[in-house]
Amino acid sequence: MKNKSYILAALLGAASLSGCSVDKFAEINTDPATVTKGxxxxxxxxxxxxxEPSEYTFWFYNAKYFSQFIxxxxxxxxxxxxxxxxxERGGQGSQTLEVQRIYREVENQLKQMSAEDAAKYAQIKSMFYPMMVYLGIFDTDVYGDMPYTEAALAAYTNPMLLTPKYDSMSDLYDVWMSQLNEALDNFTxxxxxxxxxxxxxxxxxxGDISKWARFTNSLKLKLAVRYLNIDKDKAFKIAKEVVSSP
Known part of the structure; x- marks a missing residue:
């Protein structure tokens, strides 16, 4: 009788373990302080x-170079x-990457959602565009071509993309204008x-989306100025778009 009790207890234990999936068991035993999903x-x-386009170290290190160069x-x-x-330099040349790294994770999170749920974050995602473009203009004005379209993708590619291509400044202006237009559309x-x-x-x-829209339009004008020596008609077209923007 005693042996039968042991066997019954063992069977009940096995049943309880088999009823608990590995995923649920892992979830139960996860430290609640550990962030597993952004x-x-x-x-x-x-x-x-x-x-942070004008942090203290930028002025501490870079200002002396610019005052000499000009x-x-x-x-x-x-x-x-x-x-x-x-x-030494104060971060200029790599500041865009600081924001872009966070943007890539937002992209990654949105890809894991349904299209319906991801659409609810269209405006938040678009907030990254003017920030990255602002810093991108700031960086390229001094250092020229830079990685952008393939930057900060190592964690999300297989094999890991460790040598992103350098985008030319003219290509970057087109990419940035496209991103600003997408952001403006989502804001308005x-x-x-x-x-x-x-x-x-x-x-x-x-959270004032109208101010994000104005910020975005101001950057379109910044790009328009840079288009002046490349494509004057395009520069004036952009300026007219900004004037007529809601």
Whole structure:
């Protein structure tokens, strides 16, 4: 009788284990403090924190180079042959990447959602475009061509993309204009899906989408100025679009 009790207990234990899936068991035993899935609203806030085009180190390191390059200041002994050699710099040239890394994770999270759910984040996703374009203009004005369309994709590609191509400045202007137009469309149109709002998590404009639209339009004008020496007609066309934008 005693042996039968042991056998019955063993069978009940086996049944209870077989009824608990591996996934559920893993979920139960996951540290609740461990973040395993990104929250898009919080990721957007992190992207805004990374959006720092004029941090102190930029002025501390880079200002002296620019003042020399444009001859706004001249040392008493005059310039020497090494006046155009740069040393430490304050982040310019890589600032776009700081925001872009967060944007890639937002993209990744949205791809895992249904199309209906992902559509609710159209405006939040679009907030990244003006931030990346602003920093991109800032970086390319000094350093020229840069990785952008393939940048920050290593974690999301197989095999890992570790050597992204350098996009030419003219190509970047076209890419950025396309992104700004997409953002502007998402900021101004009526969406079929109710948009997720950020509220105070958007510490730049406090969730005011109309201000994001104005920011985006201002960047279109910045690009228009850069198109002037390449395609004057296109530059004026962009300016007219901004003037007539809602």
């Amino acid at each position: 929250n898009i609203v919080y990721l957007a806030t992190e992207g805004m924190l990374k959006f 001859q706004a200041s001249v040392p008493s002994g005059g310039f020497k042959s090494d006046f155009n050699i740069m040393g 149109k009526q969406h079929e899906q109710t948009q997720i709002t950020m509220g105070s998590q958007d510490f730049i404009y406090k």
